[in-house]
Amino acid sequence: MHIEMWRILLLALYGAWSIYDGLNTAIGFKGSAVTGMFVGLIMGDMTTGLVIGGTLQLMSLGIGSYGGASVPDYNTATIISTAFAVTNHMSTGAAIGLAIPISLLAVNFDIFARFVNTFLQHRAEAYADQGKINAVGRMNLLGSVSWSLSRFLPIFVALWLGNGFVKEALAALPQWFMGGLKTAGGILPALGIAILLKYLPLNKYFAFVLIGFALAAYGKIPMIGISIVALAIAMLITFAKSSNGQPTQAQTVANTNATQLGVDEDE
Amino acid sequence: MSKLTSKDLKQTFFRNLFASSTGWNYEKMMGLGYCYAILPVMKKLYQDPEVLKRRVKSQLQFFNCTAIMSNLVLGANMAIEESEGEQSAETITALKTGLMGPLSGVGDTIFGVTWGTVFFSIAAYMAIEGSPIGCILALILGFLKIPLGYLFLKIGYNQGAKVVDAVGGTVQKVTQIASMVGLTVVGALIPTVVTATSAWVYKHGKVTVNVQTDVLDKILPSLIPVALVALTYWLLGRKHMNSTRVIFILLILAIALYSLKVLA
Numbered sequence: 001m002h003i004e005m006w007r008i009l010l011l012a013l014y015g016a017w018s019i020y021d022g023l024n025t026a027i028g029f030k031g032s033a034v035t036g037m038f039v040g041l042i043m044g045d046m047t048t049g050l051v052i053g054g055t056l057q058l059m060s061l062g063i064g065s066y067g068g069a070s071v072p073d074y075n076t077a078t079i080i081s082t083a084f085a086v087t088n089h090m091s092t093g094a095a096i097g098l099a100i101p102i103s104l105l106a107v108n109f110d111i112f113a114r115f116v117n118t119f120l121q122h123r124a125e126a127y128a129d130q131g132k133i134n135a136v137g138r139m140n141l142l143g144s145v146s147w148s149l150s151r152f153l154p155i156f157v158a159l160w161l162g163n164g165f166v167k168e169a170l171a172a173l174p175q176w177f178m179g180g181l182k183t184a185g186g187i188l189p190a191l192g193i194a195i196l197l198k199y200l201p202l203n204k205y206f207a208f209v210l211i212g213f214a215l216a217a218y219g220k221i222p223m224i225g226i227s228i229v230a231l232a233i234a235m236l237i238t239f240a241k242s243s244n245g246q247p248t249q250a251q252t253v254a255n256t257n258a259t260q261l262g263v264d265e266d267e
Numbered sequence: 268m269s270k271l272t273s274k275d276l277k278q279t280f281f282r283n284l285f286a287s288s289t290g291w292n293y294e295k296m297m298g299l300g301y302c303y304a305i306l307p308v309m310k311k312l313y314q315d316p317e318v319l320k321r322r323v324k325s326q327l328q329f330f331n332c333t334a335i336m337s338n339l340v341l342g343a344n345m346a347i348e349e350s351e352g353e354q355s356a357e358t359i360t361a362l363k364t365g366l367m368g369p370l371s372g373v374g375d376t377i378f379g380v381t382w383g384t385v386f387f388s389i390a391a392y393m394a395i396e397g398s399p400i401g402c403i404l405a406l407i408l409g410f411l412k413i414p415l416g417y418l419f420l421k422i423g424y425n426q427g428a429k430v431v432d433a434v435g436g437t438v439q440k441v442t443q444i445a446s447m448v449g450l451t452v453v454g455a456l457i458p459t460v461v462t463a464t465s466a467w468v469y470k471h472g473k474v475t476v477n478v479q480t481d482v483l484d485k486i487l488p489s490l491i492p493v494a495l496v497a498l499t500y501w502l503l504g505r506k507h508m509n510s511t512r513v514i515f516i517l518l519i520l521a522i523a524l525y526s527l528k529v530l531a
Contacts, residue, residue, distance in 0.1 A: 027412075033405075072514060121327070180526065193461065194500040200450050201450075205446055208447050211451050216457075217458035217488045
């Protein structure tokens with residue numbers, strides 16, 4: 001069974017659009033869960049897309065590109081692995097096992113686009129020297145071509161040529177490898193979490209990590225509920241501090257709650 | 268010298284929204300995009316082709332900033348150049364390079380880390396249960412975020428060079444709240460998102476000990492995930508480490524521990 005050409009084209013276009021959105025408009029089309037939803041719709045099986053995309057989203061939380069660092073491309077991996085999973089009736093575990101190596105390979109296309117556009121920067125500077133002001137602007141827009149192609153081409157080629165190959169490869173892979181990849185799927189989110197901890201002021205607000213952990217591990221409260229509790233405590237602390245120099249009643253309450261969870265606030 | 272109108276503000280905003288990073292490159296990063304956004308303003312302010320040439324060349328310099336936050340810089344840049352003209356060239360360069368770092372720090376915390384973690388983890392959970400509602404909500408919020416960029420540009424334009432003092436206090440508070448919420452959600456993610464349980468069962472005579480349920484869970488639920496996050500956090504702090512290398516290490520670790528039947 002192969003994937004119809006119109007589906008392949010739509011999927012490759014989605015890949016191009018989502019990298020554009022991730023860089024510029026930043027609406028959220030590059031989130032793996034959202035991508036999975038659209039890929040599922042294109043493939044005629046939204047649920048499979050949501051499950052695979054959602055799983056990959058949780059694995060890649062925190063693995064975002066800040067300051068232009070190239071990071072494993074889970075978005076492109078979501079598109080390719082979901083399309084294969086729907087066509088070949090693969091399990092979520094097998095789809096994740098496929099997505100991890102793809103995301104690592106796809107980093108290179110990202111680097112390629114960022115590299116190619118250096119040429120456009122030089123052209124723009126030359127045009128500025130010559131006084132061709134409108135051409136300077138065109139160089140910036142032209143960059144969207146290299147960005148789009150950096151995702152469109154790999155997705156197109158992988159889906160066009162890859163289905164038979166992927167099927168055979170999956171059948172040939174040994175159990176220890178597939179099982180190991182499944183275990184890796186459970187472990188890899190630790191990376192995203194560790195990256196997030198690096199970005200946020202961990203030393204200053206370590207107490208909040210404990211609150212979140214306790215609410216989830218012992219309280220089994222869903223993420224929305226935990227976010228609301230966190231927002232409430234954060235607002236109490238932030239605005240209580242600002243209204244006057246002395247800790248107010250609200251802040252004392254927040255601190256007491258923190259201490260009850262075994263937090264030692266020594267800032 | 269011609270004055271800038273709200274049409275110019277809107278044009279700059281939309282150019283920055285749609286093409287702030289299309290020309291992103293390793294050499295000047297968003298320099299090309301910044302120049303593109305402010306290009307019509309340059310053309311309006313400088314009729315002398317020689318001056319225009321110099322200003323455009325200068326606006327092509329290195330720039331890198333969370334796209335939505337760069338609206339503050341663009342706004343301030345427009346206000347200063349509108350009143351001071353080319354003599355403000357050095358001020359503009361200083362403003363751009365001085366603001367992009369701190370603004371990115373704030374922007375990445377609020378719109379990158381916290382926004383992405385909170386809304387997309389919710390979207391992911393609903394997606395895994397087969398519901399698209401979380402994804403649609405994340406997209407709606409993403410659309411609603413767009414007008415905020417225009418607000419930033421207007422604040423930057425109205426405050427001009429004073430933009431830092433003007434937004435400093437509020438931004439600090441919002442960043443503090445975002446950091447606190449972000450860290451709480453990250454703490455909650457450890458037991459819910461990282462799944463690693465021990466497959467190890469210890470047998471000696473009639474005694475059978477299931478390491479996961481009889482030992483580890485009694486000490487702390489999700490003890491293995493906590494240990495894995497701590498290990499990864501430590502790894503990331505080592506020299507010559509990046510996220511791709513850490514993924515390879517975790518992959519090998521997972522395959523080894525699975526084969527040795529330590530982890531399920």
